[in-house]
Amino acid sequence: MAETPSILVVDDKRDLARGVALVLAASTPDITACFSAEEALAHLDERPRDLVLSDIRMPGLDGHALLALVRSRWPQTRVVLLTAFGTVESAVEAMKQGAYDYLTKPFDNDELVLVVRRALDEIAARRELERLRAEIAARKGWHGLHTVDPRMRPVIETVRKVAGAQASVLVCGESGTGKELVARAVHAESTRAARPFLAFSAAALPETLAEAELFGARKGSFTGADRDRRGLFADAHGGTLFIDELSSMSPALQGKLLRVLQERAIVPLGQSTPVPVDVRIVAATNVDPRRLVRDGALRADLYYRLAVVRIQIPALRERAEDISLLATLFLERAASTAGRPGLRLSSRALRLLYAHDWPGNVRELQNVMERAALLAAGDEVGPADIALDDFDEPGLDDGVGAADFGAGEAAGTYEDAKRRALERFQRRYVERLLATTGGNVSAAARAAGLTRAALHRILNRLGLGPGEADESDESTPPGA
Ligand SMILES: Nc1ncnc2c1ncn2[C@@H]1O[C@H](COP(=O)(O)OP(=O)(O)OP(=O)(O)O)[C@@H](O)[C@H]1O
Numbered sequence: 001m002a003e004t005p006s007i008l009v010v011d012d013k014r015d016l017a018r019g020v021a022l023v024l025a026a027s028t029p030d031i032t033a034c035f036s037a038e039e040a041l042a043h044l045d046e047r048p049r050d051l052v053l054s055d056i057r058m059p060g061l062d063g064h065a066l067l068a069l070v071r072s073r074w075p076q077t078r079v080v081l082l083t084a085f086g087t088v089e090s091a092v093e094a095m096k097q098g099a100y101d102y103l104t105k106p107f108d109n110d111e112l113v114l115v116v117r118r119a120l121d122e123i124a125a126r127r128e129l130e131r132l133r134a135e136i137a138a139r140k141g142w143h144g145l146h147t148v149d150p151r152m153r154p155v156i157e158t159v160r161k162v163a164g165a166q167a168s169v170l171v172c173g174e175s176g177t178g179k180e181l182v183a184r185a186v187h188a189e190s191t192r193a194a195r196p197f198l199a200f201s202a203a204a205l206p207e208t209l210a211e212a213e214l215f216g217a218r219k220g221s222f223t224g225a226d227r228d229r230r231g232l233f234a235d236a237h238g239g240t241l242f243i244d245e246l247s248s249m250s251p252a253l254q255g256k257l258l259r260v261l262q263e264r265a266i267v268p269l270g271q272s273t274p275v276p277v278d279v280r281i282v283a284a285t286n287v288d289p290r291r292l293v294r295d296g297a298l299r300a301d302l303y304y305r306l307a308v309v310r311i312q313i314p315a316l317r318e319r320a321e322d323i324s325l326l327a328t329l330f331l332e333r334a335a336s337t338a339g340r341p342g343l344r345l346s347s348r349a350l351r352l353l354y355a356h357d358w359p360g361n362v363r364e365l366q367n368v369m370e371r372a373a374l375l376a377a378g379d380e381v382g383p384a385d386i387a388l389d390d391f392d393e394p395g396l397d398d399g400v401g402a403a404d405f406g407a408g409e410a411a412g413t414y415e416d417a418k419r420r421a422l423e424r425f426q427r428r429y430v431e432r433l434l435a436t437t438g439g440n441v442s443a444a445a446r447a448a449g450l451t452r453a454a455l456h457r458i459l460n461r462l463g464l465g466p467g468e469a470d471e472s473d474e475s476t477p478p479g480a
């Protein structure tokens with residue numbers, strides 16, 4: 001990781017602080033010099049540093065006190081103490097307290113540079129190790145989420161960051177991108193992990209039933225209420241409630257949900273006294289929520305309340321590196337269920353997967369691999385075993401994955417709709433074309449009556465550029 005290491009130099013003798021900073025300028029551009037421990041703490045509060053070089057004897061807080069504070073508040077920060085001749089004992093003491101090293105004044109520049117370089121090398125090594133650990137964890141799965149594509153990194157980082165907070169979270173992403181998995185990860189990473197995670201969807205529920213399901217109802221409060229219901233809010237008390245497909249809730253029900261979020265209390269149907277609840281909401285939508293607000297399918301006030309933290313999961317077609325990882329994972333799982341361990345994915349089949357636009361995202365890939373595991377004749381899944389759907393999932397009305405002339409086309413400007421339709425046509429055409437030539441671009445260009453350059457341009461525009469659809473059969477696909 002090429003992150004710039006940062007250094008803070010602290011010495012009440014201003015010339016000395018400035019001089020040290022000057023000498024170290026060659027080691028990193030991110031150096032700040034300051035003249036007291038108090039000042040140093042203010043700098044660290046503002047932004048932690050990798051390395052602090054501090055004098056020991058200073059008016060006010062001395063170097064030892066600064067060391068102790070840094071050790072407890074910024075445990076990742078290394079501290080090197082600079083001590084005047086004659087205070088070697090206190091420097092030794094400092095080492096015991098956890099200083100990284102010390103330099104006895106007067107020190108020469110080479111000595112200084114050497115100690116600092118050693119510390120910075122160690123810091124860089126530790127960072128790299130952390131990055132690798134995170135990558136391995138993602139590959140092995142993190143709360144069931146497997147990913148290696150850098151485009152998923154912000155998703156995981158945001159989940160980590162916000163899990164501890166109590167704020168509502170809005171998870172956005174096309175159908176099958178893993179919204180529920182992400183919602184579960186938020187719960188599992190939070191202090192609520194030991195309490196229930198419950199999921200709710202208003203889809204296909206009559207209004208009153210949906211309300212009773214969420215907030216509870218007294219027996220006899222509506223037709224069919226043959227018993228008291230506690231409701232999901234009460235059942236999820238202390239935990240997390242996942243509200244799937246927000247737009248399937250009626251505006252009235254959305255209003256009631258908003259009130260619960262504001263007042264932290266529910267009023268069960270047929271009851272007049274509110275009951276306090278402590279539930280964190282994670283909501284999901286597979287359509288751009290701002291569009292839902294514009295179309296009147298999502299109340300703006302509820303949107304603003306929920307979108308305090310918004311997590312956008314990229315579509316599978318936008319994270320090429322996950323295609324091979326997930327294809328392999330799902331094939332492995334399906335193969336072992338089918339009693340066919342060792343079943344492998346051929347590079348030609350993988351190429352087909354790269355060329356597909358995955359309107360059903362990860363779920364679609366999972367289904368395709370499950371089918372492939374059953375269809376494959378030998379010990380390898382070939383292109384013929386990959387059955388890709390010709391039409392996209394219904395219900396996706398954002399135009400990206402809609403059926404040939406789906407709801408998306410009717411929305412937006414003519415030019416937008418045309419661009420989407422054209423892109424969809426190109427994707428399908430190229431996908432089939434490459435399938436018939438086993439991914440060979442030159443042969444595909446010949447068959448299509450295009451120049452190789454023209455076909456490459458189309459491939460690049462579709463995000464299927466070299467690497468994803470290379471003409472060499474043995475080339476390694478990304479993420480493989
Ligand atoms: N990164 C991933 N690693 C492993 N499995 C995944 C990943 N993302 C999604 N899946 C799997 O894909 C399927 C769909 O995921 P999930 O139900 O979370 O998607 P969704 O966005 O909620 O879909 P929908 O919009 O249809 O409700 C699930 O079986 C899930 O386990």
Ligand SMILES: [Mg+2]
Nearest residue numbers: 179180244284
């Ligand atoms: Mg879902």
